[in-house]
Amino acid sequence: MPAPLRIAIPIHSFEPGGVERVALNLASAWRAAGHDVRVVLGRDEGADRSRAPRDLDYWSLPSRISTAAFETLWMMWCLFRYLRREDTDVVFCAGNTYAVVCVVMRLLLRRRCPPVLVKISNDLYRCDLPPGYRHLYHLWLKVQRAMLDRFVALAEPMNREIVETLGITPDRVVTICDPALTAERFAKLSGIPREQAAPLHRGLRFLAVGRLARQKNLPLLIRAFAGGSHASDTLTIVGDGAERGKLEALVAALAMQDRITFAGHVVDPDPFYRRADFLLMSSHYEGVPAVAIEAIAAGLPVIATDCSSSMKTLLGHGSRGVLVPVGDVSALAAAIGKAGRIPRLDAASRSYAETFTIECAARKYLAAMRSLAARPRQEPGSITRRAAASVASGVPPASTRCQSDKSPSA
Structure with missing residues (x-):
């Protein structure tokens, strides 16, 4: 041995x-x-x-x-x-x-x-x-x-x-x-029941998860959401970092405080996946982002910038989400505006995340x-x-x- x-x-x-x-x-x-x-x-x-x-x-x-x-x-x-x-x-x-x-x-x-x-x-x-x-x-x-x-x-x-x-x-x-996941975490995420929106909420619920750092290019994400989303859509940003003050000021300048929420750093992000319909990513660059894998396991399609050579494969060449060019606020806004046409992930699509276990x-x-x-x-x-x-x-x-x-x- x-x-x-x-x-x-x-x-x-x-x-x-x-x-x-x-x-x-x-x-x-x-x-x-x-x-x-x-x-x-x-x-x-x-x-x-x-x-x-x-x-x-x-x-x-x-x-x-x-x-x-x-x-x-x-x-x-x-x-x-x-x-x-x-x-x-x-x-x-x-x-x-x-x-x-x-x-x-x-x-x-x-x-x-x-x-x-x-x-x-x-x-x-x-x-x-x-x-x-x-x-x-x-x-x-x-x-x-x-x-x-x-x-x-x-x-x-x-x-x-x-x-x-x-x-x-x-x-x-x-x-x-x-x-990105343990086998136990995959089972937990893939078994998450979708939490239905409240009756008065008819819009889509978007989620972003990650450090509030320059690499993530969240100013672009916020501007794209403001420009492309519908009036009843919401965005929750989970994470903290050095850019939080600047991002909160941008949200205020766009008068989006009632639709964009900063949740801060959380120990367990899984409840946020349960309450969301889509994951948004706007990074300048990534490798194989763990948050995208988590979202896929939880059944969320991903709308992201083409920030890595692995993103097309990760999103199944369109079967698990949509890619837009890096730094293109108009393209990301358009994808957000058309998100309602993207089908939810089925069990087969979610099982792809199981290949990423510890x-x-x-x-x-x-x-x-x-x-x-x-x-x-x-x-x-x-x-x-x-x-x-x-x-x-x-x-x-x-x-x-x-x-x-x-x-x-x-």
Whole structure:
């Protein structure tokens, strides 16, 4: 029987976030399978602290002051200290935003750095960036290509995107569906009875779920709802974040306070799915968004921007929802206005979400990590030489998905 794997997972904190929630659920599944899993934290705090799996080992260095203002740097220091002290077979990088942490570990630890498995959680083309920034971003991707070992795509279209954008061989990418749900949660969501609207409410009930952050482009969603919805339609926005004040001011300026509600951060979003008819998404970019999977499991069609190479597949090429161009407020407004014509999801459509369970993905991740752990570690000099050569090789041509060099308006 193979020896248990020793896995380290860096995360910022317990603040709400889909990447972190999935990482902790995977870690719990790996721990249940008998592996040694440590979650290395930048800050042992956050709104979702009470929801974090209690069967995991959380590791952080003590600090006399709050690390909230520099939690990423503190997480790097904690991970560096942990990897120096503890034998580790593989580091799991839970999403794109954590890639810089793992690159720094490779530079600091060199050959002592364990192999790194990176989950690509967001779109790599980043059409939302201005051309100059996009050029620098693609150089950064070249550094990742040289410094990191293997990449996880969340869908087959993303697999092709990673190979094309990073310029790597297909054997360095493995496709594993995003584990957004446990089997228990899928059963709960798919069994949710639709809650009928009150007799006086004849309109449609739209729902948006996620962090109130620039990536989600919620100003566009609010303007599209104001321009395309019918007078009796409502929108509930579940989530919190730095942009809440600006968004509430926009709702007030549009005189939509009676039809758009901010629910804030909630521990259990399932009741909101039960009371909704459609999920709305307006993101600049995503990977395979967990909220869309949750909505499909609950029977809600999704109206979204085409913010990822995986979205067409996720929405069944139109059978589970509607896609509009990123940043196109008129197209999103038109889709909202025609939402009443979109059929509700049947049992077969809802069952598609069952392919995104933790239980299925955890086994595939373990196989990928075991393969990585068996490889010899790189010689110190080869790492920086390969990084320099990778950057010097240039930037790949822009994707045909980036039709314009203009950044979408927020």
